[in-house]
Amino acid sequence: MAKSMTSIVPVLMCGGAGTRLWPLSRKSYPKQFVPLIGDTSLFQASALRLTGGAFTPPLVLTNADFRFIVQEQLTDIEIDDASIMIEPDARNTAPAILAAALHLQKTQPDALMLIAPSDHVIPDSDAFLESINAAVDAARKGQLVTFGIQPTHPETGYGYLELSKPVEDNSLSPIKLKRFVEKPSATNALKMVNSGDYLWNAGIFLFSVKSIVEAFQKHEPGMVECVSKSVDDLQMDLGFMRLDPESWNRAQSISIDYAVMERTENLSVVPFSGGWSDLGGWDAVLRETGPDKHGVSTSGHVTVMDCQDSLIRSEDNGLEVVGIGLKNIIAVAMPDAVLIADASRAQDVKLAVTELKAKQARQAEQFPRDYRPWGWFESIAKGERFQVKRIQVKPGVSLSLQSHHHRAEHWIVVSGTAKVTINEDVKLVTENQSVYIPVGSVHRLENPGKLPVVLIEVQTGSYLGEDDIIRYEDKYARD
Incomplete structure (x- = not known):
């Protein structure tokens, strides 16, 4: 990407559920974190695509359940300087983008913001960066720029952008946007694609901090009041920025398209003819x-x-x-x-x-592997009054100091060395060794080594739910 005098802050939206890609994508571990194509997750690919050149470290918007997954996946691709903002509750894209803009108004007021979903596939990153570069001047001059995808077929799963004039071949020049169009019927989609006046709406935007804040102040002043207070009262928590929930939850839940884009005049669209998909289904x-x-x-x-x-x-x-x-x-x-x-x-x-x-089926929303800030666990056998789990603990981390009312646990270390605390007793448990934790015992598992610890946990008791836990100390500030 050509060097720009204006810094561009990638704002990665990372809170979706992706239910159309069930069973691999579920509410507890949605598609953006899964390596659907290639070895990296969609989120990691999105972050890597927007590094270097004029791009600053990213600002990621996510929820509390995903904060440690986001942090770990960024660390795995050597992005250690991202800012992570936690939404107290999902309020659609408008409040999230406004929160990012108001935060940047305090920290980088002259920057441009590139709003990008974290679950899209764009194979040709260079072509995408050329499109962004083509939009920079318009964004500097106050335009709210969106990026439209040249349709390859009459898709009914996307919204469309109607242009003020047809796209010239291979042109990257911003075009005035006439209107947004909702997801069409198959008949209308075919007509729109054949007309040459429509692009797919990718939900990707570039604008200045100043321009988008002014647009919100004009069209959604009530939302600005709520979100501004939430940003002003945000709390730092283990390096995460937690927006104030009371003010946040008063903001209307609405998309950026409805809140601002369909009501403003300073709209432009840059056509993008490279490969793109939002992976909105298994057919994609x-x-x-x-x-x-x-x-x-x-x-x-x-x-x-x-x-x-x-x-x-x-x-x-x-x-x-x-x-x-x-x-x-x-x-x-x-x-x-x-x-x-x-x-x-x-x-x-x-x-x-x-x-x-x-049907209250656990599989509807819960991934078989539960990810935690310290690693992960999965259930490998379960019956009346017992459950067997496989647990992996990352190097240098520890679980909370805790106890259980209803279950005892037996840990068998498969690989690595664990430091185990049971009441006043602290000892190292190595490969092929085991330890028993009676009901009610205050205990903790730590990994003091440089390799993951893998263990098998056998739980026995009258109740084996994950909510049977009392935490006395927890480095991850969980209740």
Whole structure:
């Protein structure tokens, strides 16, 4: 990216649930954190795409449940200087973007803000950076610039942008935006694509801090009042910026399009003809993962015979998936749930999640592996009055000092060395050794080494829920 005299702050929106990509994407661990394509997560790829040149360290907006996942994934790609702002509650994109703008008004008032979802795929980063560069001058002059994607097919899952004039071939010049269009029917989508006057709405924006704050002050003064107080009263918590919840929850829950973009006059759009997808369904994943000559894309331990136009994935090393004679099928297998769907019904996966919620199925929202700031755990066996978990603890970290009312625990170290506290007793437990924690004992597990500790935990008792825990000390400030 050409060097700009104005710094650009990437503002990464990182709070979505991605239910259309169930079972791999769930509320507790949504699609932006999953390596759907390649070895990095979508969030990591988004952060890496917007580094160097005129870009400052990113500002990430997320919720409390994801804050440590965000921090860890940024550290894994050597981005250690990001700012992470925690939304007390999901209020859609308008309050989140306004909070970022008001914070930057105090810290970088002359900067441009690049608003980018963290779950999109953009294979050609250089072409995308050229589009951003083409929008800088317009943004400096007070335009609110959005980026429109040249349609490749009549998609009904996206909103559209109607242009004031058709796009010239390979032009990156900003064009005046006529209006936003909601997700159309198949018939209208075909008409819009054939007209050449419409682009897909990617939800990516570039504007100055000053311009977007002024737009909110004009069109949503009530929201400015609530969010300003929330930003003024934010609290620092282990390096995270926690917005004040009382003021925040008074702000209207509304998208940036409805709150500002559809009501303002200073709108421009820069066309982008490079590859792009919001991975809004498994059909999009099939397109983006490079299917073979038969239209088949596989991932993990998969064997296929005489299949066509299908996506078949195994998301567990111990699970072998075999497809025979499949056509237009999506099959995604996880340890606790399996999706099998006709590819033409990919958007209906969201409806299936709603049905699972109604049944109170744990799989609707809970990922089989629970991520914590210290590592992760997963249940590998469960029955009446017992549960077996596999636990991995990162080097140099510790769990909280805690006790349980209803369960005892037996820890068997599989690899690494754990430092275990049980009441007044502290000792090292190494590979192939075990330790027993009676009901009610105050205990803690630490990893003093440089390698992860892996252990098997056997719980026994009358109640084995995760809420049976009393924390006495916790470095992660959890209740």
